[in-house]
Amino acid sequence: MRKIILFLISAILISSCGGTKKQFQRGNYDAVINKEVKKLIKKPDSEEDARILDKAYKLANERNLERVKYLKMENNPNNWDEVFANYESLKARQARVRTVLPLNLDGRSFSYEFIDYDAEIVSAKRKAAEYFYANGKKLLQNPDKASHREAYYQLVRAQQYSGDSYPDLNELITRARLLGISRVLVQVENSSRILISPDFQDELLTFNAQNLNTDWVEFHLRALNDKIDYDYIIVIHIIDIMVSPEETKNLDKIYKKDVENGFDYALDAKGNVMRDTSGNDIKIIRYKTLQCTLIETSQRKAVNIKGEVEIIELTPTEKLLIKEPIGAENVFAYSSARAIGDENALDDEAKQKIKNQIIPYPNDLQMIYNTAETLKPAIRTAINNNRRYIN
Numbered sequence: 001m002r003k004i005i006l007f008l009i010s011a012i013l014i015s016s017c018g019g020t021k022k023q024f025q026r027g028n029y030d031a032v033i034n035k036e037v038k039k040l041i042k043k044p045d046s047e048e049d050a051r052i053l054d055k056a057y058k059l060a061n062e063r064n065l066e067r068v069k070y071l072k073m074e075n076n077p078n079n080w081d082e083v084f085a086n087y088e089s090l091k092a093r094q095a096r097v098r099t100v101l102p103l104n105l106d107g108r109s110f111s112y113e114f115i116d117y118d119a120e121i122v123s124a125k126r127k128a129a130e131y132f133y134a135n136g137k138k139l140l141q142n143p144d145k146a147s148h149r150e151a152y153y154q155l156v157r158a159q160q161y162s163g164d165s166y167p168d169l170n171e172l173i174t175r176a177r178l179l180g181i182s183r184v185l186v187q188v189e190n191s192s193r194i195l196i197s198p199d200f201q202d203e204l205l206t207f208n209a210q211n212l213n214t215d216w217v218e219f220h221l222r223a224l225n226d227k228i229d230y231d232y233i234i235v236i237h238i239i240d241i242m243v244s245p246e247e248t249k250n251l252d253k254i255y256k257k258d259v260e261n262g263f264d265y266a267l268d269a270k271g272n273v274m275r276d277t278s279g280n281d282i283k284i285i286r287y288k289t290l291q292c293t294l295i296e297t298s299q300r301k302a303v304n305i306k307g308e309v310e311i312i313e314l315t316p317t318e319k320l321l322i323k324e325p326i327g328a329e330n331v332f333a334y335s336s337a338r339a340i341g342d343e344n345a346l347d348d349e350a351k352q353k354i355k356n357q358i359i360p361y362p363n364d365l366q367m368i369y370n371t372a373e374t375l376k377p378a379i380r381t382a383i384n385n386n387r388r389y390i391n
Helices: 002-025 029-042 047-074 077-100 118-140 145-162 169-180 198-204 348-353 364-370 372-385
Strands: 103-105 108-110 182-190 217-220 232-243 247-265 283-313 319-341
Touching: 002 029, 002 047, 029 047, 029 077, 047 077, 047 103, 077 118, 118 145, 118 169, 145 169, 182 198, 198 364, 198 372, 232 364, 283 348, 283 364, 283 372, 319 348, 319 364, 319 372, 364 372
Parallel strands: 182 217, 182 232
Antiparallel strands: 103 108, 232 283, 247 283, 283 319
């Protein structure tokens, strides 16, 4: 049993060391540091953990400092954001390691020299803010939305680094946001032979546009005002509306059932009532046949709408991007029945049918209006399937 326990402990230690080795190979020094700090909090005198921490700490700091040296030497104002991030990493790592100092290694106790990175952090932060502010304003002068969106992100970064140092920053961010948004107007056009009401067109657009919106794309189901310049238009084009004739069919079916209708005594040759072995009179059941004719009436009327969803880019020039067919059907189907004869001859299903009476057909306009509920999911699906054309 003791051998098994020792084997398991050895396996765990080998697995742990193997994991640390892989982290070193991948350059994940901070992951190693976090792991070793947790171990040293529990076992402050562990020399093995102190040795691994020391190695990872020095390698991680060396990498950050070499990167900062290169970025400063390159003298690119776009680099200050990364310089700031490297100094932040150095400061955070130093604070993390200080929680387990001093380290005990090779019989001696030691700590790392404390380095104040704040001055470098403040300087890099200020220079990064200057770059993002200036470059964001420059991007705003470009005519394309991609530049305006990038300007928004850079101006937001400038605000994160500078706070309220630039009086016009909030205004610039708002402007970049408004210029960067693509606006899409969704509308219905009817070119069928049937005149549809505005209510029907409105009903087709009663779905949640918020589910379609993204960070930089807004869908409008109605034109909000004349001052909005739309970038795209989605046309729900009703091409054809077909209303079938009212179709009524009758189907006759005869039901028969034999039921008891009294009895007669069994008589012998002499006319006497016959008896069974128990002395009881023998009776012969009489039957009669019930008959009923079921006249089942089927009523059917259908509306079929065919159309297309067109996505049109309006700027810089009007261009059809995609056209996808859509369609929907609304069917009125109703069954009723009436019985002629003895209803007792009917089975349970037939008896249920005669409870339904013939009803009037819905009018064409009502059926067309009801088809909107079937057409709306097809519209949403067509828009979602072609979202890639809108950016």
